[in-house]
Amino acid sequence: PSAHNSFYSIASIPADGIGPEVIAAGIETLQALAQTLQTFELQFHHYDWSSETYRKTGKYIPDGGLDELKKHDAILFGAVGAPDVPDHISLWGLRLAICQPLQQYANVRPTRILRGTESPLRRCETGDLDWVIVRENSEGEYAGQGGRSHRGFPWEIATETAIFSRHGVERIMRFAFETAQKRPRKHLTVVSKSNAQRNGMVLWDEVAVEIAREFPDVQVDKMLVDAMTTRMVLKPKSIDTIVASNLHADILSDLAAALAGSIGIAPTSNLDPTRQHPSMFEPIHGSAFDITGKGVANPVATFWTAAEMLDWLGEKDAARQLMQCVETVCESGTLTPDLGGMATTKDVTAAVVAEIRKLP
Ligand code: ATP
Ligand code: MG
Numbered sequence: 001p002s003a004h005n006s007f008y009s010i011a012s013i014p015a016d017g018i019g020p021e022v023i024a025a026g027i028e029t030l031q032a033l034a035q036t037l038q039t040f041e042l043q044f045h046h047y048d049w050s051s052e053t054y055r056k057t058g059k060y061i062p063d064g065g066l067d068e069l070k071k072h073d074a075i076l077f078g079a080v081g082a083p084d085v086p087d088h089i090s091l092w093g094l095r096l097a098i099c100q101p102l103q104q105y106a107n108v109r110p111t112r113i114l115r116g117t118e119s120p121l122r123r124c125e126t127g128d129l130d131w132v133i134v135r136e137n138s139e140g141e142y143a144g145q146g147g148r149s150h151r152g153f154p155w156e157i158a159t160e161t162a163i164f165s166r167h168g169v170e171r172i173m174r175f176a177f178e179t180a181q182k183r184p185r186k187h188l189t190v191v192s193k194s195n196a197q198r199n200g201m202v203l204w205d206e207v208a209v210e211i212a213r214e215f216p217d218v219q220v221d222k223m224l225v226d227a228m229t230t231r232m233v234l235k236p237k238s239i240d241t242i243v244a245s246n247l248h249a250d251i252l253s254d255l256a257a258a259l260a261g262s263i264g265i266a267p268t269s270n271l272d273p274t275r276q277h278p279s280m281f282e283p284i285h286g287s288a289f290d291i292t293g294k295g296v297a298n299p300v301a302t303f304w305t306a307a308e309m310l311d312w313l314g315e316k317d318a319a320r321q322l323m324q325c326v327e328t329v330c331e332s333g334t335l336t337p338d339l340g341g342m343a344t345t346k347d348v349t350a351a352v353v354a355e356i357r358k359l360p
Contacts, residue, residue, distance in 0.1 A: 006040045008313055011072040011278070015050045015094060017287025018297035019078020025299035025349040026076060026306045032353045033322055040315050045072065051082035051090055060093035066101055070277060074309050077282035078302075083289055092144070095282075099137055102277040104270035105168070106175045107135035107249070109284065110308070111256040111266065114300070116330030117339055119259055121236065129236040132183065133256060134176040135249030137270055139163045140200070142246045162245075164200035166207065173211040175273050176243035180218045187219045187240035191228050191248055204245065229255060257284055264298030264338040267305035269312060281309040295344045298336040300326060303352060325355035 012027065014020035027044055034042050047065070054060050060080075069075060080094045081087060098104075112130040113119050119129060143163035150156045173190075180188035190208040194201040205222065212220050223231065225248045232239065232255060244252055257266035266284040283301030291297055303326045311319035329351040335341025336348060343351075 006313075006315070008040065008042050008073040009071070010042055010044050010309075011047060011069050011075045012044050012077075013047045013049055013075065013094075014078035015080045015287070016052075016082050016090075017079055017289050017292045018285075019050075019080070019287060021292070021295070021297045021345055022283060022299045022302040023076060023078040025345055026302035028349055029299075029303055029322070029352050029356065030306050030310075032356045033318055036356050036359050037318055037321070040310075040313075040318060044076075049094060051080065051085050054085060054090070054093060060090070061097055066098070069098065069102070072278050074278050074313060075280040076306070076309060077280050079283065079285060079287040081287040081289075096142075098280055099270050102280070103138070103272045103274070104277070104279055105136070105138040106172060106269075106271040106273055107137035108179070108269045108271060108308075109133040109135065109249075109253045109256065109266065110304075111253070111260045113260050114265060114330050115327040116332070116335070117261040117265065119261055121233065121259055124236055124259075129260060131236075131239050131256060132179055132241045133249055133253045134172065134179055134241065134243045135253065136168065136172040136244070136246050138246075139165060139168045140246035142250075162197075162200050162247075164203050164245075166203065169204055169207040170211065171273075173207050173243065174214070175271075176241060177211055177215040177218050180241035181215055183240060185219075185240040186217055188221075189228070189239060189242045190220060190222045191225050191242055191244035191252070192222070193225050193248070195224060201245075208243075225252070228252060232256065232259060253284065262298065262338045263301070264336060265300040265304060267301055267308050269305075269308045271312065279309075279312055281305045281312070295346065296337050297345050298338050299345050299348055299352075300330070300336075300339075321359055322356070325352050325359070328355050 014023035049060050080090045110132050113126045115126050141162040145161040146159040148158040192201040192204045194205045257263045263285045268284045270280040272279055283305050307319040307322045334343045334351045336343055
């Protein structure tokens with residue numbers, strides 16, 4: 001509804017802890033970008049679903065909430081988790097309660113060393129580490145299958161069954177190959193643990209071999225997840241795109257974020273590659289109650305998240321320009337304490353907005 005090229009309706013769910021602080025910074029930055037470039041327009045709709053809502057109503061998402069979300073083009077999510085709510089309740093109550101019904105089966109986590117930031121790895125500089133981790137986001141070890149019996153007895157047992165369906169594995173493999181194919185190096189590492197887990201992980205490896213035939217131009221290698229952690233530390237340049245199960249990729253991507261400098265810069269996208277439903281974009285970090293309200297949360301993860309969202313919506317130039325502004329600000333030394341600086345969330349946001357205003 002405007003003279004602009006494209007219009008997007010975005011649901012924002014800031015939720016808990018530093019979530020509202022970084023989402024506010026993200027929205028301010030996105031709106032500055034939209035105003036400056038005049039090539040697209042964003043309208044945000046805010047949903048105050050959080051652990052506070054859960055305390056008051058016993059639910060994170062009100063009745064009809066998911067149908068509300070489906071009306072938007074994308075979802076920008078902050079962080080969920082509170083000290084008085086068990087993590088498995090908050091995670092399943094909000095994040096997974098959105099990802100699963102909206103079929104966001106591909107979780108994508110780009111990792112690189114931004115200009116002006118440092119890796120804890122010696123001799124590893126901007127450009128030396130440039131990865132995309134594709135995480136299976138709908139089943140696997142986080143399928144929620146299992147149970148407990150003999151509660152409280154010394155012989156109590158609990159089972160946690162990982163689910164690997166051919167359908168689920170095929171679709172994430174195909175997505176991972178497509179992701180690798182779009183990158184300059186066209187290289188994919190398929191991670192599993194098929195030596196110890198002889199059912200689901202063996203299916204995983206077999207499907208990877210089958211799907212690889214559809215992508216003759218993508219170079220593939222295979223790694224056990226334990227060996228992959230050492231390769232990430234010792235030979236970061238040998239890696240390009242990674243595909244791994246829900247659990248494995250969860251762990252590898254925290255390691256990746258740390259190797260790239262800070263959890264405070266890492267973005268993630270929960271994608272429905274079929275585009276039937278809106279996809280959800282969020283910083284990797286959690287609610288970080290230790291720094292909530294102090295004004296020092298690093299907003300860079302949310303800026304990068306915002307760029308990933310624009311990219312998915314088709315605003316590729318805007319996404320690239322946003323990241324250039326963010327990296328210019330990092331390079332100028334305006335950094336929050338997690339990156340070794342003394343700037344506040346507001347300082348970094350103002351600096352990025354000022355860079356955006358300079359765009360041609
Ligand atoms: P949750 O339970 O929601 O996952 P958490 O507190 O366990 O939250 P994170 O929020 O991921 O875990 O934070 C881990 C550490 O990283 C904390 O010490 C936190 O202060 C720091 N941290 C996380 N996000 C940021 C950020 N955006 N800026 C600065 N520091 C951050
Ligand atoms: Mg955490």
